[in-house]
Amino acid sequence: MLDSLPKDKSLAANGCEDKTWKVVASSAAKNCKNYIRDIVDNLALEPNRDKAVIALSLGDPTVYGNLKPSPETVQAILEAVQGGVCNGYGPCVGTDGARKAVANYLSFDGVNFEAKDVILCSGCSSSLDLCVTVLADPNKGHNIIIPKPGFPIYRTLAESLGVEVKTYNLLPEEGWNIDLLHLEAQIDDNTAAIVVNNPSNPCGSVFDESHLKDILEIASKHKIPIIADEIYERLVFPETRFVSAASIDADVPILICGGLAKRFLVPGWRMGWIVIHDPVGAFDPDIRKGLASLSQKTIGSNSLAQGALPAILKLTPQSFYDDLVNILYDNAKLTFEALSNIAGLVPYMPEGTMYMMVKIELEHFPEFHSGLDFMQRLMEEESVFCLPGECFGISEFMRLVITIPSELIQEACNRMSEFCGRYYT
Numbered sequence: 001m002l003d004s005l006p007k008d009k010s011l012a013a014n015g016c017e018d019k020t021w022k023v024v025a026s027s028a029a030k031n032c033k034n035y036i037r038d039i040v041d042n043l044a045l046e047p048n049r050d051k052a053v054i055a056l057s058l059g060d061p062t063v064y065g066n067l068k069p070s071p072e073t074v075q076a077i078l079e080a081v082q083g084g085v086c087n088g089y090g091p092c093v094g095t096d097g098a099r100k101a102v103a104n105y106l107s108f109d110g111v112n113f114e115a116k117d118v119i120l121c122s123g124c125s126s127s128l129d130l131c132v133t134v135l136a137d138p139n140k141g142h143n144i145i146i147p148k149p150g151f152p153i154y155r156t157l158a159e160s161l162g163v164e165v166k167t168y169n170l171l172p173e174e175g176w177n178i179d180l181l182h183l184e185a186q187i188d189d190n191t192a193a194i195v196v197n198n199p200s201n202p203c204g205s206v207f208d209e210s211h212l213k214d215i216l217e218i219a220s221k222h223k224i225p226i227i228a229d230e231i232y233e234r235l236v237f238p239e240t241r242f243v244s245a246a247s248i249d250a251d252v253p254i255l256i257c258g259g260l261a262k263r264f265l266v267p268g269w270r271m272g273w274i275v276i277h278d279p280v281g282a283f284d285p286d287i288r289k290g291l292a293s294l295s296q297k298t299i300g301s302n303s304l305a306q307g308a309l310p311a312i313l314k315l316t317p318q319s320f321y322d323d324l325v326n327i328l329y330d331n332a333k334l335t336f337e338a339l340s341n342i343a344g345l346v347p348y349m350p351e352g353t354m355y356m357m358v359k360i361e362l363e364h365f366p367e368f369h370s371g372l373d374f375m376q377r378l379m380e381e382e383s384v385f386c387l388p389g390e391c392f393g394i395s396e397f398m399r400l401v402i403t404i405p406s407e408l409i410q411e412a413c414n415r416m417s418e419f420c421g422r423y424y425t
């Protein structure tokens with residue numbers, strides 16, 4: 001019977017003929033934007049062929065090869081490979097040994113974490129992803145409040161989930177402290193979390209204890225939990241002390257995010273963590289369970305990095321941390337002095353991290369329509385590239401990375417001086 005049907009008719013009966021592929025990316029994918037790439041790719045970036053490019057744009061301390069992980073870190077990962085016992089799956093939240101190691105590493109200034117408070121993730125970005133996902137519910141119209149200027153990944157993560165993003169201002173004239181009145185004005189009934197990034201990328205600023213107290217007081221008053229991105233934690237310059245939000249005596253639940261990327265100089269190893277600080281029991285049991293459930297999405301983080309973690313965190317000597325801080329501090333001073341002498345640029349001396357913010361006084365550069373225009377021409381004429389403030393949500397600023405060798409920083413500053421001298425009026 002079927003055989004007697006014309007071929008095209010039987011195909012039509014199966015519905016195969018007139019259908020076309022309609023495969024479209026989900027809104028989670030479409031709303032997942034890389035704001036740095038979006039802005040940078042839209043610039044017509046052509047370096048001057050007669051000058052080698054100096055990239056002060058990449059927030060990866062390993063790119064120029066001058067900053068290397070400690071021998072202890074390298075040895076630890078070699079042993080994790082050679083020992084042969086880190087090749088399997090482990091618990092999704094991380095192995096007990098690695099969680100305990102992070103708890104110990106972050107227990108200072110009177111804070112005492114336990115292994116059960118730690119969840120290991122695939123880099124600090126993934127830690128932040130889990131924190132936003134566990135606290136903010138797009139189906140309830142939730143929002144999160146993030147710093148401006150600020151690291152763009154908070155927005156990327158929230159928008160991909162369909163969570164609304166609000167921003168609070170940082171004040172350059174007040175050492176990039178938070179505009180507390182502005183922060184409080186952003187909070188509404190749907191606010192699920194406030195993201196606090198200290199020390200700050202891109203500002204290089206470090207909050208003191210009293211400022212942190214003020215921030216936590218606002219969170220406590222409105223009963224909003226904090227996501228504290230402390231990836232730079234003790235990477236602060238000699239006169240500055242890092243204070244973790246967890247060490248402040250306040251009745252605010254906090255998810256602290258960190259990892260090996262910056263202070264240990266191995267961003268590609270993708271090892272991050274969340275540490276639960278919950279003096280009021282607000283995260284018990286829902287958020288703790290939720291984070292554990294979400295860690296199942298990736299079946300846990302890299303087993304070799306977990307195997308190496310106890311030795312890395314225990315054996316890396318203070319001298320390694322001090323050397324890194326001193327190199328960055330020297331570079332910061334060098335950059336600050338050089339740029340302070342350039343009319344039209346106002347550098348802001350960082351207190352830690354790997355970055356410096358520089359204001360571009362556009363009123364003195366009528367040739368340029370915007371900070372983006374300025375950056376593009378600086379690349380075209382001097383082959384120097386920094387990230388425009390627009391990548392972090394503010395205009396008329398640029399962010400410089402100060403991890404690169406000092407001779408290159410000096411050369412970049414010389415070129416910026418010549419460039420600004422040509423156009424300053």
Ligand SMILES: *Cc1c(COP(=O)(O)O)cnc(C)c1O
Pocket residue numbers: 059122123124125126151197200201229231258259260261262267270271272
């Ligand atoms: C680099 C950075 C991160 C991401 O770190 P990974 O561990 O590489 O994912 C998170 N937050 C800030 C502020 C950063 O600068």
